[in-house]
Amino acid sequence: MKAATWTGVNEVSVEEVPEPQLLNDHDVILKVTQSVTCGSDLHLLGGYIPFMRAGDVLGHEFIGEIVEVGSAVRHRKVGDRVVGAPFAACGNCWYCEQEQYSLCDNGNANPGITEGLWGQSPGGCLGYSHAMGGYAGSHAEYIRVPYADVGTFVVPEGISDTRALFASDAASTGWMGADLAGTEPGDVVAVWGAGGVGQMAARAAMLLGAEQVVVVDRFAERLQQVREHVGAETIDYSSTDVLAELRERTGGRGPDVCIEAVGMEAHSSGAAGVYDQVKQQLRLQTDRPTALREAVMACRKGGSIFTLGVFAAMVDKFPLGALMNKGITLRGAQVHAQRYIPELLERMERGELTTEHLATHVLPLSEAPRGYQMFKDKEDGCVRAVFTPGG
Template identity: 65%
Template sequence: MKALCWEGVDKLDVQRVPDPQIVNDQDAIVKVTLSTTCGSDLHLINGFVPTMRPGDVMGHEFMGEIVEAGPGVRHRRVGDRVVVCSFIGCGRCWYCTHDQWSLCDNSNPNWELAQEVFGFELGGVYAYSHALGGFKGSHAEYIRVPFADYGTFLVPDDVDDLDALFASDAAPTGWMGADLGGVQPGDVVAVWGAGGVGQMAARAAELLGAEQVIVIDRLPERLAMTERHTGAETIDFSTTDVDAELRERTGGRGPDVCIEAVGMEAVGGNGQHAAEKIRRRLGRPQERPIALRQAIHACRKGGSVFILGVFGGSVDRFPLGAVMNKGMTVRGAQQHGHRYIPMLLERIAAGELSTSHLATHEFSLEGAPKGYQMFKNKQDGCVRAVFRPHG
């Protein structure tokens, strides 16, 4: 079959790879209908995530049709139209039974490698390095889905494929940030990042009762899309002092909840982005917690910050003194999608949540390298590039 493969830093190529096979009796094979880019993929492409190998198939956000199921699959059958959570959960370990699915004890066969890289075991995730399981990704014609009874979710008849697609990762990740960030009715919420996850976090905060939601970014087309589809206010960080602007809009106090949806490659001023390009050329990429620092400083005393953007290791200049002295709560997680996807599909079906607007560009699988180039460089207003492996 055809698949989009990682071949090194900044190198993607569509290749022929072996068809997936049933390996364990709880596996299913899914024919991929739609798959999409994600901001965390850029950390792979840019060389920030270790243990990638040439030939690894990319992609973790997808939906499709079950075409084969192992003998241990009880609740899914061939022909089911499903969306698949990007993280893999066994459904039985302590973490899965406590709705902390991305921390699954049993889904990562390379747990020792994860422990070596991160210092702890983490659950498996499609196409996100060998430290997180070495699973083949979704930018392919077919994909093997372990623990299919738990990781696949039936798409309601009145939810179309494109809306269902973003229930795989962007929507549950954003919703988790608002939920575990502690958004309460009447809160003021600030979200850093107007990409797919940031927009979903903003909409989740509104649906959870926030009185005011403010999204911070620098790209005018993303800010305009956010205003149009979520109703949130926006701030262009390239034209103003974000901390001062947030204080002015919140009566001098600051937001109650701050959600960081950017991650380790945040862009800031003062030549930081140019300096990072030099470090990358020297083979020494460095994580940039610029947005996270800003969120901590901007948040009101006693408020909470939730980290949705992906970080891989240690970061410098973390404002721990601000966290402690302001009495703040700081949380973070990879997405516990199984916890939210059924509810999100119901909200999409009811018209409460729209996601399809995130798909600004569509390509065949052969066009995936171009799609990633547009997505990475934010060309032509690209928020998400979507791939149709079967035309």
């Protein structure tokens, strides 16, 4: 079958790879109808997560049709149209029982790498390096989905493939950030990053009752999407002082909730951005925490911050003093998609949550290298590139 594979730093190639097989009785094989790029994939492409091997299949956000089921699968059948969760989660361990699915004790087949990096291993993520389980990804004609009764969700007939596709990761990640940050009715919420996850975090905050939601970015087309499709306010950080702007918009107090949806390759036009770039390229730090630093400084005293952007290891010049002395709560997580997808599908069916506008470029799988290049370089207003393996 054809699949989009990682073949080196900043290199994607569509290659012929073996079709997936059932390896466990709880697996299903999915015929992929749509699979979409994610900002976290760019960290793999850029070589910032050094556990990729040439030929690894990329992708972890997808929708498709079940074509084969394992003998122990009880709640899915051949022909079901399903959206898949990015993280493999068994559903039975202590973490899954707490609905912390991306921390599943049984989802990562290679726990030693991340135990060495972080002290303990999270679960395994499809298409996201051998540190996260070594699973083949979804930018392919077919994908094996482990723990299918837990990690796949039947899509109601009234929801289009493209809308449901983003429930897999972008919408569920964004919703998790707004939820676990403790967003309450009447809150002021600031979101750093107007990509797919940032937009979905902003929309989630609004649906959870936030009185005011502000999204920070520099790309005009993404900020326009926020205003038009999400209904939130925007700040272009390249043309104003974000901290001063947020103080003014919040009566001098600062946002109650700050959501960081940028991650380890955050951009900054100031001296701090140059500093971070140099340190990262020299491997003196692994991550650029520009947006997270700004969120700490902007957040009101006693407020909360949730980081959704992917970070790998170490950052420099982190304002820990501000975090501690302002009494801020800082949380973060990989997506617990299984916890949120059912509710998101319901809201999508009711029209409360729309995502089609994120799919700015829909391409056949054969054009995956071009799709990733546009996505990485923000060419032609690309917010997300969606691949159709059958196209």
